[in-house]
Amino acid sequence: xxxxxxxxxxxxxxxxxxxxxxxxxxxxxxxxxxxxxxxxxxxxxxxxxxxxxxxxxxxxxxxxxxxxxxxxxxxxxxxxxxxxxxxxxxxxxxxxxxxxxxxxxxxxxxxxxxxxxxxxxxxxxxxxxxxxxxxxxxxxxxxxxxxxxxxxxxxxxxxxxxxxxxxxxxxxxxxxxxxxxxxxxxxxxxxxxxxxx
Numbered sequence: 001x002x003x004x005x006x007x008x009x010x011x012x013x014x015x016x017x018x019x020x021x022x023x024x025x026x027x028x029x030x031x032x033x034x035x036x037x038x039x040x041x042x043x044x045x046x047x048x049x050x051x052x053x054x055x056x057x058x059x060x061x062x063x064x065x066x067x068x069x070x071x072x073x074x075x076x077x078x079x080x081x082x083x084x085x086x087x088x089x090x091x092x093x094x095x096x097x098x099x100x101x102x103x104x105x106x107x108x109x110x111x112x113x114x115x116x117x118x119x120x121x122x123x124x125x126x127x128x129x130x131x132x133x134x135x136x137x138x139x140x141x142x143x144x145x146x147x148x149x150x151x152x153x154x155x156x157x158x159x160x161x162x163x164x165x166x167x168x169x170x171x172x173x174x175x176x177x178x179x180x181x182x183x184x185x186x187x188x189x190x191x192x193x194x195x196x197x
Contacts, residue, residue, distance in 0.1 A: 032058040032065040039071045040137050043078070051075045066095045070102045074137070077109055085109050100129050101136075104146055111149045119153040144170055151191050160184055163191070170194055 039054035052075045058068035069092035076085035089106040092099055103122045110118035123146050126133050134142035151166035160178035167174055167190055174190055176183035 030057070030061065032062040032068055035061060036065065036068045036071055039068070039075070043071065043075055044137055048075050048079050052079070064095060066092055066099055066102075069095065070099060070105070073102060073109075074105050077105060082109060082113060086113070098125070098129055100126050100133055103129070104133065104135065104141075107146065107149055111153050114156070116153040116156045119149055120157070123147075123150045123153070148191070148194055152195075155188065155191060160187060163187060167191060167194065 035054045035058035039051045039058065042048070042051035042054065052072060055068045055072040055075060058065055059072065062068075069088045073085045073088035073092060076082075076088060086106070086109055089102050089109065092102040093106065096102075103126045107119045107122035107126065110116070110122065126146050127143070127150075130143075132143060133146065147166045147169045151163045151170075154160070154163035154166060160183075164174075164176065164178050164187055167187065171190070171194070176186045176190075178184055178187060
């Protein structure tokens with residue numbers, strides 16, 4: 001039996017509008033929380049391209065979901081996309097100025113970019129907010145790394161007294177006279193040993 005042409009048109013229009021009614025809605029498993037959680041799982045597995053895609057999708061789903069920006073920052077940093085990492089950390093910290101994971105990430109990033117003032121500023125905020133901070137998405141990163149970046153950044157700024165204080169938070173037995181050339185050299189050697197240890 002041949003279907004009349006007008007009936008084909010009616011069916012097509014009905015299908016079009018039924019599809020349109022779903023536009024803009026997302027299944028609950030694609031919430032920003034779920035996308036971000038999936039992104040962190042991929043980050044922890046070293047699947048940085050997949051992780052970044054999920055963090056970006058989470059941001060598209062909710063442009064105020066702080067941890068998605070944080071995740072995108074860390075993932076870009078791992079991929080050596082330093083300017084993108086800085087942008088995502090900045091957006092994260094604009095939403096929550098005390099978000100410790102982003103402050104730590106931005107401190108590390110600023111140090112890598114030789115922006116030692118920012119490295120010191122954000123590193124000190126991490127310590128003030130949580131002196132026992134650790135990065136839950138990488139067991140190898142914790143407050144000791146923050147102290148080390150602070151020590152290196154203060155040293156680069158020629159603030160040897162504060163550089164020594166950071167080293168002593170890692171190794172309280174270490175002591176030198178930073179007013180002397182020999183003391184500064186020993187401090188530099190100690191920082192290098194801590195970095196490589």
